[in-house]
Amino acid sequence: xxxxxxKTFANILIGLALILSIxxxxxxxxxxxxxxxxxxHFSAFIHSTGHWGPIMFIxxxxxxxxxxxxxxxxxxxxxxxxxxxTLGSLYTTIGLILGSAIAFYFTRFIGRDYISKLLQKKxxxxxxxxxxxxxxxxxxxxxxxxxxxxxDLLVFVAALTSMSSFRFFSILIVGRLPWIIASAALGSTxxxxxxxxxxxxxxxxxxxxxxxxxxxxxxxxWFSTVEKTKGRTxxxxxxxxHSLNTRE
Numbered sequence: 001x002x003x004x005x006x007k008t009f010a011n012i013l014i015g016l017a018l019i020l021s022i023x024x025x026x027x028x029x030x031x032x033x034x035x036x037x038x039x040x041h042f043s044a045f046i047h048s049t050g051h052w053g054p055i056m057f058i059x060x061x062x063x064x065x066x067x068x069x070x071x072x073x074x075x076x077x078x079x080x081x082x083x084x085x086t087l088g089s090l091y092t093t094i095g096l097i098l099g100s101a102i103a104f105y106f107t108r109f110i111g112r113d114y115i116s117k118l119l120q121k122k123x124x125x126x127x128x129x130x131x132x133x134x135x136x137x138x139x140x141x142x143x144x145x146x147x148x149x150x151x152d153l154l155v156f157v158a159a160l161t162s163m164s165s166f167r168f169f170s171i172l173i174v175g176r177l178p179w180i181i182a183s184a185a186l187g188s189t190x191x192x193x194x195x196x197x198x199x200x201x202x203x204x205x206x207x208x209x210x211x212x213x214x215x216x217x218x219x220x221x222w223f224s225t226v227e228k229t230k231g232r233t234x235x236x237x238x239x240x241x242h243s244l245n246t247r248e
Contacts, residue, residue: 061095
């Protein structure tokens with residue numbers, strides 16, 4: 001009997017894991033939909049778990065990043081609704097980092113071939129940017145900053161590039177933290193029935209989405225120009241230093 005190669009064995013394991021995950025998700029999807037059908041339902045479920053509530057909330061945040069088709073903004077707003085701005089932002093950020101780490105390192109060390117084949121079937125124009133780390137970093141930051149855009153797929157894509165883990169998670173946290181806090185603030189104001197403040201935050205988010213979507217290409221061009229200028233400045237400094245050292 002021929003022995004399976006490590007690559008084939010890994011692909012089989014990934015396939016089985018995906019089938020199992022899809023099966024579990026389909027089985028529990030009615031319950032998930034019921035839980036997430038309203039802020040009150042979700043809040044009641046989290047509180048019903050007692051001291052495990054924060055961990056359960058973080059698991060929901062991880063789940064929506066890795067597998068479940070749950071909009072991230074819904075969980076972020078729910079964090080503020082249940083725990084307030086500070087703790088809601090903290091728990092959401094912890095879940096964001098853990099979920100993104102699972103997706104990032106799974107792709108980088110195990111599922112690279114699978115994710116690559118999956119992306120080949122898509123015709124995203126921005127996929128050409130993954131071959132240029134600086135341009136993709138700029139694109140990643142802008143995409144993370146703009147509220148309302150689907151961001152979780154980019155975690156898997158980033159793992160296919162040569163980008164360092166430190167650079168990726170720095171961009172992730174800096175880009176997403178402002179809107180995590182804003183979402184938690186929105187949820188908190190809804191819970192306290194401060195609807196006028198909630199409307200203001202929502203309007204700002206919508207304006208941010210519209211402006212970001214319209215000007216994202218110009219923003220990319222501007223950030224790319226800044227990156228190039230920095231690169232030239234550093235290069236010039238290195239040449240000057242090298243010249244001085246040579247004279248000495």
